[in-house]
Amino acid sequence: MREPEGMQMTRWQCWQQKQQTMGQRLGEVARRLAWGFGLWKGALYEIGGLFGSGIRSYFTFLRFLLLLNLLTVLLTASFVLVPLAWLHTQGPGPTLNFTALQCPGSHQAQTYIPRFHNQLWNVLTGRAFNNTYLFYGAYWAGPESSSAYSIRLAYLLCPLACLLLCFCGILRRMMKGFLRRPGLGQDYGVPLSAKVFSSWDFCIHLRDAATIKKHEISNEFKVYLEECRRRQQVQQDTPTQRACRLLSYLRVNLLNACLVAGGISAIFWATKYSQDNKEESLFVVLQYLPPGVISLVNFLGPLLFMFLVQLESYPPSIEVNLILIWCVVLKLASLGMFSFSLGQTMLCIGRNKTSCETYGYNACDYQCWENSVGEELYKLIIFNFLLTVAFAFLVTLPRRLLVERFSGRFWTWLGREEFLVPKNVLDIVAGQTVTWMGLFYCPLLPLFQSIFLFLTFYIKKYTLLRNCRTPPRLFRASSSTFFFQLVLLLGLLLAAVPLGFVVSSTHSSWDCGLFTNYSAPWQVVQELVALRLPLSGQRALQYLSSHAFGLPLLWLLSHILTVCIAQSQANARAIHVLRKQLVWQVQEKWRLVEELSRLLQEPGSSESLIPDSPRFRASHPRFSGPGFWSPGSPGPESPARDPSTRTPPWLSSSYPGSRDSPGPRFRFPSGTEL
Amino acid sequence: MGGSGSRLSKELLAEYQDLTFLTKQEIVQAHRRFSELLPRDKQNVEDSLRERVSFEDILSIPELKANPFKERICKVFSTAPSRDSLSFEDFLDLLSVFSDTATPDIKSHYAFRIFDFDDDGTLDREDLCRLVNCLTGEGEDTQLSASEMKQLIDNILEESDIDRDGTINLSEFQHVISRSPDFVSSFKIVL
Numbered sequence: 001m002r003e004p005e006g007m008q009m010t011r012w013q014c015w016q017q018k019q020q021t022m023g024q025r026l027g028e029v030a031r032r033l034a035w036g037f038g039l040w041k042g043a044l045y046e047i048g049g050l051f052g053s054g055i056r057s058y059f060t061f062l063r064f065l066l067l068l069n070l071l072t073v074l075l076t077a078s079f080v081l082v083p084l085a086w087l088h089t090q091g092p093g094p095t096l097n098f099t100a101l102q103c104p105g106s107h108q109a110q111t112y113i114p115r116f117h118n119q120l121w122n123v124l125t126g127r128a129f130n131n132t133y134l135f136y137g138a139y140w141a142g143p144e145s146s147s148a149y150s151i152r153l154a155y156l157l158c159p160l161a162c163l164l165l166c167f168c169g170i171l172r173r174m175m176k177g178f179l180r181r182p183g184l185g186q187d188y189g190v191p192l193s194a195k196v197f198s199s200w201d202f203c204i205h206l207r208d209a210a211t212i213k214k215h216e217i218s219n220e221f222k223v224y225l226e227e228c229r230r231r232q233q234v235q236q237d238t239p240t241q242r243a244c245r246l247l248s249y250l251r252v253n254l255l256n257a258c259l260v261a262g263g264i265s266a267i268f269w270a271t272k273y274s275q276d277n278k279e280e281s282l283f284v285v286l287q288y289l290p291p292g293v294i295s296l297v298n299f300l301g302p303l304l305f306m307f308l309v310q311l312e313s314y315p316p317s318i319e320v321n322l323i324l325i326w327c328v329v330l331k332l333a334s335l336g337m338f339s340f341s342l343g344q345t346m347l348c349i350g351r352n353k354t355s356c357e358t359y360g361y362n363a364c365d366y367q368c369w370e371n372s373v374g375e376e377l378y379k380l381i382i383f384n385f386l387l388t389v390a391f392a393f394l395v396t397l398p399r400r401l402l403v404e405r406f407s408g409r410f411w412t413w414l415g416r417e418e419f420l421v422p423k424n425v426l427d428i429v430a431g432q433t434v435t436w437m438g439l440f441y442c443p444l445l446p447l448f449q450s451i452f453l454f455l456t457f458y459i460k461k462y463t464l465l466r467n468c469r470t471p472p473r474l475f476r477a478s479s480s481t482f483f484f485q486l487v488l489l490l491g492l493l494l495a496a497v498p499l500g501f502v503v504s505s506t507h508s509s510w511d512c513g514l515f516t517n518y519s520a521p522w523q524v525v526q527e528l529v530a531l532r533l534p535l536s537g538q539r540a541l542q543y544l545s546s547h548a549f550g551l552p553l554l555w556l557l558s559h560i561l562t563v564c565i566a567q568s569q570a571n572a573r574a575i576h577v578l579r580k581q582l583v584w585q586v587q588e589k590w591r592l593v594e595e596l597s598r599l600l601q602e603p604g605s606s607e608s609l610i611p612d613s614p615r616f617r618a619s620h621p622r623f624s625g626p627g628f629w630s631p632g633s634p635g636p637e638s639p640a641r642d643p644s645t646r647t648p649p650w651l652s653s654s655y656p657g658s659r660d661s662p663g664p665r666f667r668f669p670s671g672t673e674l
Numbered sequence: 675m676g677g678s679g680s681r682l683s684k685e686l687l688a689e690y691q692d693l694t695f696l697t698k699q700e701i702v703q704a705h706r707r708f709s710e711l712l713p714r715d716k717q718n719v720e721d722s723l724r725e726r727v728s729f730e731d732i733l734s735i736p737e738l739k740a741n742p743f744k745e746r747i748c749k750v751f752s753t754a755p756s757r758d759s760l761s762f763e764d765f766l767d768l769l770s771v772f773s774d775t776a777t778p779d780i781k782s783h784y785a786f787r788i789f790d791f792d793d794d795g796t797l798d799r800e801d802l803c804r805l806v807n808c809l810t811g812e813g814e815d816t817q818l819s820a821s822e823m824k825q826l827i828d829n830i831l832e833e834s835d836i837d838r839d840g841t842i843n844l845s846e847f848q849h850v851i852s853r854s855p856d857f858v859s860s861f862k863i864v865l
Binding site: 045190191193194198199201203207209211214215225226514583585 | 829
């Protein structure tokens with residue numbers, strides 16, 4: 001902040017600096033806009049001040065997902081919808097001849113009349129949007145050779161590009177929250193000292209929140225100390241005790257795995273039942289049976305996991321991590337099983353059925369199977385959102401009202417609801433996974449998801465501020481960021497696998513959509529390559545996708561990996577040696593100090609030999625105590641602004657260590673003086 | 675915003691923007707909040723840049739009121755000879771270091787100075803003891819017992835004291851802080 005002294009800058013340097021600062025400011029503004037910095041800034045600040053950065057990280061995660069979805073919608077709209085509207089193509093109606101199929105009984109698709117002509121019900125099941133651009137079926141394009149812009153290619157590549165972009169965005173955010181400089185040779189966790197020094201949240205500005213935070217920190221320290229003691233105890237265990245502990249671990253995990261297996265088979269049967277009985281009188285209930293069962297399984301699952309894990313008495317951190325891992329496994333497995341059972345009913349994956357043989361999909365029951373899949377995913381998203389709203393207003397709010405009104409023992413025990421960050425995060429990650437799964441069948445699903453995320457922010461904010469209390473256990477923002485991004489990444493991979501399978505090896509419907517005459521949607525790419533690219537381009541592509549390119553690439557990559565690993569091992573050894581050297585040097589320094597003090601106290605050596613002796617703490621009683629003030633560098637390598645104009649204040653302000661001199665206090669006497 | 679008498683000039687704003695990590699709006703907002711702490715007759719621009727505000731007034735702003743390190747923060751940023759008051763530039767210094775865009779190196783440097791309770795340039799056992807007491811608060815049930823405190827400080831020194839001299843100096847502190855991704859996002863004060 002202080003002006004640099006005696007710096008004369010030429011006009012050229014002045015101008016250069018001005019350009020630099022202007023460029024930096026523009027970069028700042030662009031960065032803030034790009035990350036939606038302005039959106040909900042006030043609300044996030046308020047939440048951070050009241051509840052700390054752990055809970056605020058959930059809301060920043062929500063904002064991140066909203067931006068991802070909006071980006072997806074933008075891509076889809078600009079590459080698919082706008083050209084489609086521009087070209088004004090209109091497709092012919094259904095042409096499939098049903099008498100050619102041998103459909104069992106009097107089964108004919110799309111002749112059943114829904115019992116409910118209710119408008120609202122049509123919207124909720126997606127029937128109302130059947131012929132709109134929301135679902136795959138309404139898209140149509142002429143043959144590839146007739147138009148310059150290939151709608152099919154755009155439609156095919158949009159979901160893949162969106163998934164790739166989301167993957168890069170998530171990875172980047174994950175790495176940002178990860179360790180900046182991992183300690184080579186040490187473990188990768190955050191060390192205790194780092195946790196202690198960064199535990200206070202300077203954003204908190206309410207006294208009550210500060211008290212709660214202090215409780216949390218105190219708990220965390222006590223838990224850590226308890227775990228240290230436990231670990232020391234464990235190391236002194238006999239082999240039988242160790243075997244017992246291992247067995248109990250295995251038992252708990254086996255039981256949890258059985259629970260997960262039971263849950264997902266329930267989902268499988270529910271989906272199958274709902275698809276097989278589309279004409280029953282319980283049409284209404286059956287439409288929403290799969291989402292209902294999924295939600296029920298994901299509600300009961302964590303409770304049972306918690307019960308089972310708490311039967312054994314594990315240390316709290318292991319307990320929390322174990323329950324969390326199983327909740328994630330359950331959530332993702334239920335979605336995976338749901339998509340697999342849909343695939344089984346519509347595409348006959350994993351079972352034999354004659355109706356699939358003619359067209360490659362179950363044409364008897366589904367005239368346009370992509371639409372059906374899209375509808376199922378659409379229903380799932382709507383159901384998730386309705387459940388969130390219902391829980392917020394029909395469970396949490398009455399609970400708070402009742403707890404406030406009555407003061408019986410039951411009500412005080414019940415208390416307000418805790419805002420559990422992991423549970424809420426898993427919910428929105430599940431919704432996002434479903435959105436990604438549906439990108440191919442229901443291209444505008446991200447638009448619905450964006451609207452729901454937007455509304456969810458306000459609903460959750462209201463719930464948190466009015467009806468909830470903070471959980472007693474500290475939830476760190478950093479580890480939680482990494483955890484959220486990791487679970488999101490797993491969801492993305494889970495969504496990408498069925499998409500890849502569908503795009504490359506399933507027959508699209510003959511009656512609707514863009515890929516009616518292709519054996520698999522990926523064929524479009526090959527056809528276009530043959531049509532549009534010159535021969536040299538085709539040969540180049542052929543070479544790139546052949547083994548002759550793949551194997552040398554693999555060899556090169558493994559070579560690079562080996563070099564990196566060897567380098568990091570060498571670095572670890574160097575660090576080890578340097579540490580030992582540092583310890584030795586400090587010991588040497590203290591030995592020399594003691595030598596000198598001995599020399600000083602000898603009679604005959606006058607004090608004037610060492611002109612700086614008043615600064616030397618000879619009168620300081622403890623030599624093993626704190627020593628020399630070492631002026632640390634405030635980071636000359638990468639300041640945000642040019643350091644020459646911004647002299648950091650500590651260099652010229654009166655920091656007590658520098659009051660006497662800017663260098664070390666003790667000046668070792670030179671040979672001439674002695 | 676008040677009359678033109680309480681507005682900073684453009685050149686001054688640009689200069690402050692160059693010298694700190696704050697944006698124009700943040701500087702203007704800081705000036706407004708600082709002026710509110712001054713007595714009524716000293717709230718114009720010239721006086722506000724000259725006058726100093728005592729610690730009690732600064733510590734009354736809500737962003738600092740609940741902070742256990744508020745006295746240390748004020749002491750570290752104060753440039754008065756008796757280290758008991760803050761001028762406007764000291765206040766801007768404070769906000770600059772605690773802003774969003776300050777580099778982690780600067781933040782960790784100042785964190786070190788704030789945690790160094792006895793101002794001797796290193797964090798020794800007493801500094802760490804006082805730090806932990808600040809973090810856990812005054813209550814009976816939250817304070818750590820003497821043995822727990824000793825064990826905790828032993829563990830901290832074991833991990834971060836690389837040269838084994840019994841204290842943590844600035845480089846060791848910065849090295850340890852770099853392992854914590856939480857630090858930058860929690861070491862923030864925004865008006």
